[in-house]
Amino acid sequence: MxxxxxxxxxxxxxxxxxxxxxxxxxxxxxxxxxxxxxxxxxxxxxxxxxxxxxxxxxxxxxxxxxxxxxxxxxxxxxxxxxxxxxxxxxxxxxxxxxxxxxxxxxxxxxxxxxxxxxxxxxxxxxxxxxxxxxxxxxxxxxxxxxxxxxxxxxxxxxxxxxxxxxxxxxxxxxxxxxxxxxxxxxxxxxxxxxxxxxxxxxxxxxxxxxxxxxxxxxxxxxxxxxxxxxxxxxxxxxxxxxxxxxxxxxxxxxxxxxxxxxxxxxxxxxxxxxxxxxLREGQDAVLKRHQMAGNAMLQGIQAMGLRPYGDLKHKMSNVVGVYIPESVNGEQVRHDLLNLFNIEIGTSFGPLKGKVWRIGTMGYNARQDAVLHTLQSLETALRRAGLVLPAGAGVDAAMAVYAGATETRHD
CATH class of the missing domain: 3.40.640.10 (Type I PLP-dependent aspartate aminotransferase-like (Major domain))
Known part of the structure; x- marks a missing residue:
C-alpha cells in the first residue's frame, strides 16, 4: 500500500x-x-x-x-x-x-x-x-x-x-x-x-x-x-x-x-x-480580502469577454457564475484546467447544468496570485478550445483592481 x-x-x-x-x-x-x-x-x-x-x-x-x-x-x-x-x-x-x-x-x-x-x-x-x-x-x-x-x-x-x-x-x-x-x-x-x-x-x-x-x-x-x-x-x-x-x-x-x-x-x-x-486577521480584513478577490475575478472575467451570471447587485463576494461560451465544450475546458494547470473550477446543475461555470475565491484561496493564475490559465484553456480572446485582458483587469486598492491604502 x-x-x-x-x-x-x-x-x-x-x-x-x-x-x-x-x-x-x-x-x-x-x-x-x-x-x-x-x-x-x-x-x-x-x-x-x-x-x-x-x-x-x-x-x-x-x-x-x-x-x-x-x-x-x-x-x-x-x-x-x-x-x-x-x-x-x-x-x-x-x-x-x-x-x-x-x-x-x-x-x-x-x-x-x-x-x-x-x-x-x-x-x-x-x-x-x-x-x-x-x-x-x-x-x-x-x-x-x-x-x-x-x-x-x-x-x-x-x-x-x-x-x-x-x-x-x-x-x-x-x-x-x-x-x-x-x-x-x-x-x-x-x-x-x-x-x-x-x-x-x-x-x-x-x-x-x-x-x-x-x-x-x-x-x-x-x-x-x-x-x-x-x-x-x-x-x-x-x-x-x-x-x-x-x-x-x-x-x-x-x-x-x-x-x-x-x-x-x-x-x-x-x-x-x-x-x-x-479572528487573527480580523473579520473586517477578511471580508475586504474576499471582496477584493471576488471583484478582481469578476472584472477579469468581464475583461476577457465572458458574461457573468445572475443579478450582480446580489452576488456573493466569494464565487462568480460565468456563462460558458456557446462555441466551446465547457467540460473539456474544465478538464484542461484540471489536468494541465491543476486548477479546479465548478460546473453547475439543475436549470444551469452545462450553461455555467462557478469560480470561487474563498478562504486561503482569496488571494491575488490564485486569482491571476486562474484567469491566465482559463484564458489559455479557452484559446486552446478555439475561442478568440483579448490577450492578457483578464489578468490586466484583475491586477488593476489590486493596484487600485493599493493606491487607495497609500492615499
Missing part, C-alpha cells in the same frame, strides 16, 4: 477549497480523552471563538460533528415537529435541500420561489409569512448553485413581529460576506468550514438564540415524559434523531458533559484553528 499522493490542486470552485496551512497543522495534533480537562477546555474555547465568528452572545454556540448538512439537519429536526409549518424561500439548489430535510421531519413545508439568479425582497417573505403563519422561516444566505446572496438584515425583525423562528444556513457565505447573528435577530444559524472559513468539510458550527433553545428543550422534556399542560395540549413529539438531537448535544457541550457522542477531536482542532485564523 502506498502513502497518499494527491496532486497539488488549486481549488477555485464553489467549495471545498484548499485549507489554511495552519488548519492542516492543527489537525495533525495527537488526541487526548474526550473528558480530559485539556479537551474540555478546548471545547469551551471553541464555543467562545465561534461566538465571535457568528457575532453573538448566544450561550448555545458549538459544533455539530458532521458536514455542513449535519448542522442543517440538527437545526431543523430539533425544532420541527410533525405537522409544524415551515416557510422556505427557494432561490437555488440549497433551498430545495432545506425543504427536503423539513419534509423528512414530517413538517408542513411551504415554499416560495424566485428565478435562479435572483433573490427575495423582504416584503415577499413577509407576505408569505402572513399567509402561511409558519413556526419557522428557514432560508439559505448564500447559495453557491446560483452565486446569489440573500439579504437577511430585515428578516429577523419580520419574524419577531409574527412570532416566527428564523433559521439560516450560512455555510457558503460566512466569513466572506457580512453576517450578524444578534444584530439581525437570527434564532439559529449553522455553517461548515469548507468555504470562506478555510478548513475541511466535516464540522458544522451552530449557534442558537434563547427562543430557539426553549423550543428544542420543550421537545426534550416531552421525550423524557415531563409533560405540563402546555406540552400536552401541543401534543409535542420526541426529536426523531438521536445523533442530531440538539438538546442532547447541548448537554454534552454544557457543564453537565452528559455523554452523547465522542467528540471528533481532530475536527474540533481544525474548527478552532479556522476561527483563530479569521
Amino acid at each position: 502506498q502513502p497518499l499522493t494527491l496532486p497539488p490542486r488549486l481549488l477555485m470552485g464553489p467549495g471545498p477549497i484548499n485549507c489554511y496551512p495552519q488548519v492542516l497543522s492543527a489537525m495533525s495534533t495527537q488526541l487526548v480523552g474526550q473528558y480530559d480537562p485539556t479537551m474540555t477546555s478546548y471545547m469551551n474555547e471553541v464555543m467562545a471563538l465561534y461566538r465571535q465568528v457568528f457575532k453573538t452572545q448566544n450561550q448555545q454556540t458549538f459544533l455539530v460533528d458532521g458536514t455542513s448538512r449535519a448542522g442543517i439537519e440538527a437545526a431543523l429536526v430539533s425544532c420541527l415537529e410533525p405537522g409544524d409549518k415551515v416557510l422556505i424561500p427557494i432561490f437555488g439548489r440549497f433551498g430545495h435541500l432545506l425543504a427536503e430535510i423539513a419534509e423528512r421531519a414530517d413538517a408542513q413545508v411551504h415554499t416560495i420561489e424566485v428565478p435562479w439568479g435572483e433573490v427575495f425582497d423582504p416584503q415577499q417573505i413577509e407576505d408569505a409569512i402572513k399567509r402561511v403563519q409558519p413556526k419557522v422561516l428557514a432560508i439559505v444566505q448564500g447559495d453557491t448553485s446560483t452565486t446569489m446572496l440573500q439579504p437577511l438584515e430585515e428578516l429577523g425583525a419580520i419574524c419577531r413581529a409574527h412570532d416566527v423562528l428564523f433559521y439560516t444556513d450560512a455555510t457558503a457565505s460566512i466569513a466572506g460576506n457580512p453576517f450578524e447573528t444578534d444584530l439581525w435577530q437570527v434564532d439559529a444559524v449553522s455553517v461548515g468550514l469548507q468555504k470562506c472559513l478555510g478548513g475541511p468539510s466535516g464540522s458544522a458550527p451552530i449557534s442558537m438564540s434563547g427562543r430557539f433553545v426553549d423550543v428544542v428543550r420543550k421537545r426534550h422534556h416531552v421525550e423524557a415524559g415531563i409533560r405540563d399542560s402546555h406540552h400536552q395540549d401541543a401534543q409535542g413529539q420526541r426529536i426523531r434523531s438521536n445523533y442530531f438531537d440538539l438538546s442532547m448535544i447541548m448537554d454534552y457541550w454544557g457543564e453537565e458533559r452528559l455523554n452523547h457522542h465522542t467528540e471528533a477531536a481532530t475536527m474540533l482542532f481544525g474548527s478552532r484553528q479556522c476561527a483563530i485564523e479569521l
Whole structure:
C-alpha cells in the first residue's frame, strides 16, 4: 500500500477549497480523552471563538460533528415537529435541500420561489409569512448553485413581529460576506468550514438564540415524559434523531458533559484553528480580502469577454457564475484546467447544468496570485478550445483592481 499522493490542486470552485496551512497543522495534533480537562477546555474555547465568528452572545454556540448538512439537519429536526409549518424561500439548489430535510421531519413545508439568479425582497417573505403563519422561516444566505446572496438584515425583525423562528444556513457565505447573528435577530444559524472559513468539510458550527433553545428543550422534556399542560395540549413529539438531537448535544457541550457522542477531536482542532485564523486577521480584513478577490475575478472575467451570471447587485463576494461560451465544450475546458494547470473550477446543475461555470475565491484561496493564475490559465484553456480572446485582458483587469486598492491604502 502506498502513502497518499494527491496532486497539488488549486481549488477555485464553489467549495471545498484548499485549507489554511495552519488548519492542516492543527489537525495533525495527537488526541487526548474526550473528558480530559485539556479537551474540555478546548471545547469551551471553541464555543467562545465561534461566538465571535457568528457575532453573538448566544450561550448555545458549538459544533455539530458532521458536514455542513449535519448542522442543517440538527437545526431543523430539533425544532420541527410533525405537522409544524415551515416557510422556505427557494432561490437555488440549497433551498430545495432545506425543504427536503423539513419534509423528512414530517413538517408542513411551504415554499416560495424566485428565478435562479435572483433573490427575495423582504416584503415577499413577509407576505408569505402572513399567509402561511409558519413556526419557522428557514432560508439559505448564500447559495453557491446560483452565486446569489440573500439579504437577511430585515428578516429577523419580520419574524419577531409574527412570532416566527428564523433559521439560516450560512455555510457558503460566512466569513466572506457580512453576517450578524444578534444584530439581525437570527434564532439559529449553522455553517461548515469548507468555504470562506478555510478548513475541511466535516464540522458544522451552530449557534442558537434563547427562543430557539426553549423550543428544542420543550421537545426534550416531552421525550423524557415531563409533560405540563402546555406540552400536552401541543401534543409535542420526541426529536426523531438521536445523533442530531440538539438538546442532547447541548448537554454534552454544557457543564453537565452528559455523554452523547465522542467528540471528533481532530475536527474540533481544525474548527478552532479556522476561527483563530479569521479572528487573527480580523473579520473586517477578511471580508475586504474576499471582496477584493471576488471583484478582481469578476472584472477579469468581464475583461476577457465572458458574461457573468445572475443579478450582480446580489452576488456573493466569494464565487462568480460565468456563462460558458456557446462555441466551446465547457467540460473539456474544465478538464484542461484540471489536468494541465491543476486548477479546479465548478460546473453547475439543475436549470444551469452545462450553461455555467462557478469560480470561487474563498478562504486561503482569496488571494491575488490564485486569482491571476486562474484567469491566465482559463484564458489559455479557452484559446486552446478555439475561442478568440483579448490577450492578457483578464489578468490586466484583475491586477488593476489590486493596484487600485493599493493606491487607495497609500492615499
